[in-house]
Amino acid sequence: MAKNQTLVQFRVDSDLKNEVSEIYSALGMDLPTAFRMFMVRSKMVRGIPFETVLPENAVTRAEGLEAFEKLREQATDVPEMSLDEINAEIAEVRKNRRR
Structure with a gap:
């Protein structure tokens, strides 16, 4: 030192x-x-x-939080699914992908 x-x-x-x-x-x-x-x-x-340049698409903290809250509100309308229903949906998508 x-x-x-x-x-x-x-x-x-x-x-x-x-x-x-x-x-x-x-x-x-x-x-x-x-x-x-x-x-x-x-x-x-x-x-x-x-680097000391401004990004072209800067998002403020307030804008980010607002977008997050909008997504959270949209997610409240999504119906609840059981684990079995989720797994069945995943299996169906995988099955269709293989075709």
């Missing part, structure tokens, strides 16, 4: 910080380690270490 260390501080939305911290934790690292990795990689590529 470098001899001369400095403290880097910045403000970020607490929900964002918590969500990102959970992601890094699942990867086996803490937030400071992930940020150090970002900085080292930035130095290596002499820029931002990922």
Whole structure:
């Protein structure tokens, strides 16, 4: 580790910080380690270490949740099936595929 260390501080939305911290934790690292990795990689590529363009079809979180809720509403109209009925339907589709 470098001899001369400095403290880097910045403000970020607490929900964002918590969500990102959970992601890094699942990867086996803490937030400071992930940020150090970002900085080292930035130095290596002499820029931002990922593509920084807007996607053509960006979907907001609100739009995604709205679409999910619409699908959930549609699914409430689907009749309940027993496991035997589901297996019979699968077997019928497989049988028709072989023809």
